[in-house]
Amino acid sequence: MANTINTKTMPGFMELLPNEQRLFNWMKNTIQKGFETFGFTPINTPIMERAEVILAKAGGDTEKQIYTVSKLATKTTEDIALRFDLTVPLARYVADHFYELTFPFRRYAIGKVYRGERSQAGRFKEFYQADIDVVGNKELSFRYDAELPSVIYTIFKKLNIGNFTIRINNRKVLNGYFESLGLSEQATSVLRSLDKLEKIGEDGVRKELEALKLPEDVIAKIFEFTQIKGNASEVIRCLKALDIANDTFARGVDELSQVMGFVREFGIPEDYYTIDLKIARGLDYYTSTVYETTLDAYPEIGSICSGGRYDNLASYFIDKELPGVGISIGLTRMFDQLLARNIIRPEAATPTNVLVIPLEDQFLSKAMDLANTLRAENVPTEVSFEQGSLRDKLEYANKLGIPYVAFIGANEVEKNVFTLKDFISGTQEELSTEQLISKLRRS
Amino acid sequence: MANTINTKTMPGFMELLPNEQRLFNWMKNTIQKGFETFGFTPINTPIMERAEVILAKAGGDTEKQIYTVSKLATKTTEDIALRFDLTVPLARYVADHFYELTFPFRRYAIGKVYRGERSQAGRFKEFYQADIDVVGNKELSFRYDAELPSVIYTIFKKLNIGNFTIRINNRKVLNGYFESLGLSEQATSVLRSLDKLEKIGEDGVRKELEALKLPEDVIAKIFEFTQIKGNASEVIRCLKALDIANDTFARGVDELSQVMGFVREFGIPEDYYTIDLKIARGLDYYTSTVYETTLDAYPEIGSICSGGRYDNLASYFIDKELPGVGISIGLTRMFDQLLARNIIRPEAATPTNVLVIPLEDQFLSKAMDLANTLRAENVPTEVSFEQGSLRDKLEYANKLGIPYVAFIGANEVEKNVFTLKDFISGTQEELSTEQLISKLRRS
Numbered sequence: 001m002a003n004t005i006n007t008k009t010m011p012g013f014m015e016l017l018p019n020e021q022r023l024f025n026w027m028k029n030t031i032q033k034g035f036e037t038f039g040f041t042p043i044n045t046p047i048m049e050r051a052e053v054i055l056a057k058a059g060g061d062t063e064k065q066i067y068t069v070s071k072l073a074t075k076t077t078e079d080i081a082l083r084f085d086l087t088v089p090l091a092r093y094v095a096d097h098f099y100e101l102t103f104p105f106r107r108y109a110i111g112k113v114y115r116g117e118r119s120q121a122g123r124f125k126e127f128y129q130a131d132i133d134v135v136g137n138k139e140l141s142f143r144y145d146a147e148l149p150s151v152i153y154t155i156f157k158k159l160n161i162g163n164f165t166i167r168i169n170n171r172k173v174l175n176g177y178f179e180s181l182g183l184s185e186q187a188t189s190v191l192r193s194l195d196k197l198e199k200i201g202e203d204g205v206r207k208e209l210e211a212l213k214l215p216e217d218v219i220a221k222i223f224e225f226t227q228i229k230g231n232a233s234e235v236i237r238c239l240k241a242l243d244i245a246n247d248t249f250a251r252g253v254d255e256l257s258q259v260m261g262f263v264r265e266f267g268i269p270e271d272y273y274t275i276d277l278k279i280a281r282g283l284d285y286y287t288s289t290v291y292e293t294t295l296d297a298y299p300e301i302g303s304i305c306s307g308g309r310y311d312n313l314a315s316y317f318i319d320k321e322l323p324g325v326g327i328s329i330g331l332t333r334m335f336d337q338l339l340a341r342n343i344i345r346p347e348a349a350t351p352t353n354v355l356v357i358p359l360e361d362q363f364l365s366k367a368m369d370l371a372n373t374l375r376a377e378n379v380p381t382e383v384s385f386e387q388g389s390l391r392d393k394l395e396y397a398n399k400l401g402i403p404y405v406a407f408i409g410a411n412e413v414e415k416n417v418f419t420l421k422d423f424i425s426g427t428q429e430e431l432s433t434e435q436l437i438s439k440l441r442r443s
Numbered sequence: 444m445a446n447t448i449n450t451k452t453m454p455g456f457m458e459l460l461p462n463e464q465r466l467f468n469w470m471k472n473t474i475q476k477g478f479e480t481f482g483f484t485p486i487n488t489p490i491m492e493r494a495e496v497i498l499a500k501a502g503g504d505t506e507k508q509i510y511t512v513s514k515l516a517t518k519t520t521e522d523i524a525l526r527f528d529l530t531v532p533l534a535r536y537v538a539d540h541f542y543e544l545t546f547p548f549r550r551y552a553i554g555k556v557y558r559g560e561r562s563q564a565g566r567f568k569e570f571y572q573a574d575i576d577v578v579g580n581k582e583l584s585f586r587y588d589a590e591l592p593s594v595i596y597t598i599f600k601k602l603n604i605g606n607f608t609i610r611i612n613n614r615k616v617l618n619g620y621f622e623s624l625g626l627s628e629q630a631t632s633v634l635r636s637l638d639k640l641e642k643i644g645e646d647g648v649r650k651e652l653e654a655l656k657l658p659e660d661v662i663a664k665i666f667e668f669t670q671i672k673g674n675a676s677e678v679i680r681c682l683k684a685l686d687i688a689n690d691t692f693a694r695g696v697d698e699l700s701q702v703m704g705f706v707r708e709f710g711i712p713e714d715y716y717t718i719d720l721k722i723a724r725g726l727d728y729y730t731s732t733v734y735e736t737t738l739d740a741y742p743e744i745g746s747i748c749s750g751g752r753y754d755n756l757a758s759y760f761i762d763k764e765l766p767g768v769g770i771s772i773g774l775t776r777m778f779d780q781l782l783a784r785n786i787i788r789p790e791a792a793t794p795t796n797v798l799v800i801p802l803e804d805q806f807l808s809k810a811m812d813l814a815n816t817l818r819a820e821n822v823p824t825e826v827s828f829e830q831g832s833l834r835d836k837l838e839y840a841n842k843l844g845i846p847y848v849a850f851i852g853a854n855e856v857e858k859n860v861f862t863l864k865d866f867i868s869g870t871q872e873e874l875s876t877e878q879l880i881s882k883l884r885r886s
Binding site for chain 1 (some may be wrong): 448449450451452453456457458459460461464465467476479480481482483484485486487488489490491492493494495496499506507508510511512513514515516524525535536537538539540543544545547550552555557559568569584586587588590593594597651705708709710723759760761792793794795800806807811812815818821822823824826828830839841843
């Protein structure tokens with residue numbers, strides 16, 4: 001019977017070895033802790049939702065990727081679907097619990113989402129998103145649009161993944177500009193094409209715009225516009241100097257200018273953010289600020305953290321005006337890409353800091369005592385229970401990357417010490433319990 | 444369009460408000476940290492598995508509860524199912540990564556699993572399990588069977604949910620006893636009935652045993668046997684005194700006696716564990732030690748943490764002999780039951796420890812500076828960005844349970860201080876940044 005069942009990880013699913021998993025969890029915890037120090041509160045919605053909830057906002061490509069769920073026994077569909085992002089569940093949650101929540105509602109969510117994409121390298125069918133959103137009741141200050149980049153700046157610095165740039169734009173600036181070119185009807189299509197700039201390149205976008213029957217000079221103007229460069233105040237000055245008579249454009253420039261002013265006030269170093277007029281975001285529901293974040297040394301990875309502001313989070317679910325702004329880290333894909341490029345490196349395959357080895361069975365109880373004492377001091381500790389040779393036990397510690405081994409035998413009991421072997425320095429010393437605690441707690 | 448979509452949480456799914464979610468996460472983190480201080484390492488397998496993997500071990504009731512997954516667009520089943528526990532994925536993981544793992548493999552997993560049960564109070568279709576297992580290659584010391592209760596003891600003490608009893612038994616003791624009564628063929632059915640003792644009571648079990656055509660005196664003996672009471676050594680003595688000539692029974696008593704000896708050596712207080720000969724566990728794969736854990740004051744909740752030893756974890760997936768022992772906390776159900784009984788109580792709806800309020804817009808930058816300084820010291824901090832009145836801002840803090848508010852206005856800037864309001868004591872004082880840090884870091 002064995003071996004006839006395929007036990008390989010399915011394509012499109014990430015499964016990690018323990019040392020990689022520990023690194024992944026460290027990143028996830030760092031992100032979570034970062035969210036919490038900014039006062040975001042956790043919610044954890046089911047992975048399954050009523051199909052009508054999931055389908056309310058899904059359209060086009062997203063709808064094709066949705067998974068539905070059935071009971072095996074009855075083969076009956078349950079009208080249940082798996083979530084494809086964390087924003088739809090947030091909208092449903094806010095609608096359902098509207099009267100129990102305090103606004104502005106600052107929530108974070110870190111969880112798995114599902115998209116039945118065609119299998120290809122770097123694309124996942126199951127992946128983690130780590131989202132923060134601030135949802136207002138009727139109104140929401142643009143200061144929050146500047147706060148999110150400061151959360152991302154703080155967290156990505158802690159993740160230690162090299163320099164990065166948070167690229168900020170405003171949908172109204174783009175839409176207003178397109179309108180001023182006489183492209184009111186095609187504005188959404190132009191936005192969607194522009195969003196593919198990184199994937200399909202300038203030539204690809206140009207072809208799509210030509211297919212939309214845009215005149216050559218208009219296409220040229222669009223490319224020229226999106227390439228406006230400089231620091232935030234320079235770009236804002238440029239935009240104003242264009243002197244475009246379009247209300248949407250004017251409002252967009254005003255919003256963008258406000259947001260960039262707050263970003264500076266909030267103390268994010270200038271190297272880490274920029275206005276990038278190429279940023280469009282594919283999703284329909286953004287109405288103002290939009291963000292993408294790229295690693296300076298690895299632009300080919302694309303955006304690892306994106307989001308934006310929406311006028312109305314939950315219009316499909318509740319008759320309330322709920323403006324919000326949010327940003328999402330694509331954790332699984334980011335981890336996969338960083339690992340593949342050795343930007344992050346897995347270390348030990350276990351949290352254990354010390355392996356306690358009783359040299360004879362009679363010392364087992366003393367070994368457990370020491371382990372319990374160390375654990376009470378938050379030192380991850382394992383006791384060796386196997387019957388094998390000392391050599392086997394040291395090899396076990398070595399393979400897992402456990403940095404210390406503590407022996408207890410007749411000699412140690414007599415002297416009331418433990419012998420501590422340090423695998424990194426190669427040294428060995430006899431230490432009292434107190435000395436052992438202070439040494440291992442520090443390391 | 445709004446309001447036509449049902450946004451209520453589906454029956455059988457747990458969805459929490461922020462204050463409850465924070466309490467749930469605290470429990471989950473306490474469990475996770477407990478697992479790690481014992482040197483268990485995390486793995487995180489996909490929620491979806493090939494249907495053949497999920498079905499390899501499922502049978503009977505479990506199979507009826509399995510969810511399968513399809514693509515909405517194509518309506519085609521993908522031969523993918525959702526996991527119903529964390530043990531089958533562990534078996535598949537160990538088989539797939541056998542040559543990359545170090546044994547004994549100590550892994551923990553905390554994740555959601557899915558069972559399409561009929562909806563009823565206290566039963567969940569989506570729920571968290573928190574599992575630890577130690578998997579050996581060919582052999583595994585019975586010391587691990589005693590280590591697991593010491594992990595559970597340590598964690599449940601930290602969860603502060605009152606007194607509890609870890610009930611330990613051995614399948615071989617039960618099976619051997621049933622064999623000695625001439626019930627070799629019915630042994631499994633008798634075990635399964637016995638496992639329902641808490642659910643259906645002694646009368647219910649008696650009826651099931653009668654349905655198996657067991658003679659009345661045999662049924663009486665079974666009940667008498669399972670009611671043997673006393674501390675571990677007394678029960679072991681009783682079992683030996685029964686003088687039963689059955690090899691399985693003798694091996695079971697020997698294993699149980701060894702395990703209980705180690706449990707005592709490992710320092711678990713006697714009040715927290717017992718031999719309970721009624722513990723059977725429904726699942727087929729346990730072959731030796733079995734555990735259940737109940738709260739002393741709330742026996743009606745049933746077992747909140749169960750498990751046992753199996754001879755061979757992954758025989759369906761790989762031709763290797765992999766004995767193991769594991770235990771699983773039913774986190775969602777446990778949380779639900781504890782919350783319903785006020786054994787645990789939610790507190791603040793946010794991690795924020797202090798809300799910084801700039802009294803005028805010109806102080807926004809100073810407010811963000813303070814917030815960034817506090818966050819660097821791991822003090823969860825929020826800045827008030829809304830335009831509302833001071834009263835509104837204090838009400839916001841109060842509603843969320845934020846304990847401190849720090850004001851910054853002209854007076855504070857002049858004196859180079861912040862005014863800190865303590866909601867609990869009701870006091871208000873002017874503090875320098877350093878004083879503020881030391882006060883908030885402590886609290």
